[in-house]
Amino acid sequence: GAVVSQHPSWVICKSGTSVKIECRSLDFQATTMFWYRQFPKQSLMLMATSNEGSKATYEQGVEKDKFLINHASLTLSTLTVTSAHPEDSSFYICSATGVPYEQYFGPGTRLTVT
């Protein structure tokens, strides 16, 4: 089946710094990529939807200037957490789709901000 990778799988950064997370579709072209945030023992919360070559659409309550999303190609989307704070610590998951409602999820990236 289709494979989506994320890098890094785990990152620790200091408060005030920025960190970039990559999401790649390895064997298909993803017209749309989604970024989710998952808190411990909670569900996935959709943060934003990105389409290749256009600006991301952010969900209500998600700061677009803090969570920068770039969908540079049909196989790569990046999420940059700018000026990270401890409350940004979470599990970030991306997914990609080439066909409507056939979403393939990455393994997730655990971000810890100290």
Add this chain to the structure above:
Amino acid sequence: GDSVTQMEGPVTLSEEAFLTINCTYTATGYPSLFWYVQYPGEGLQLLLKATKADDKGSNKGFEATYRKETTSFHLEKGSVQVSDSAVYFCALYLFNKFYFGSGTKLNVKP
């Protein structure tokens, strides 16, 4: 708004026991319904899906039927195995967005 509610866990069963994880939804349109499974340290994997009322999704011994009259999509398996231990998420897809339930952790003991 559109949302999914599923039973809280954890659910602990002995091997070969019958499993039911309840899921109900609220939707402003006609959604597609999904069950995803997340094994420890891994991403979500599609387990099964149903795209219209009365459809039954099935995979690896798991089944769920799309019940429009009760707005439900309960997950069932007749005989669970230790390898089924994971977190299960019910989800609906509508207007190009997924909405996930809070997840139910299943522990199967030998």
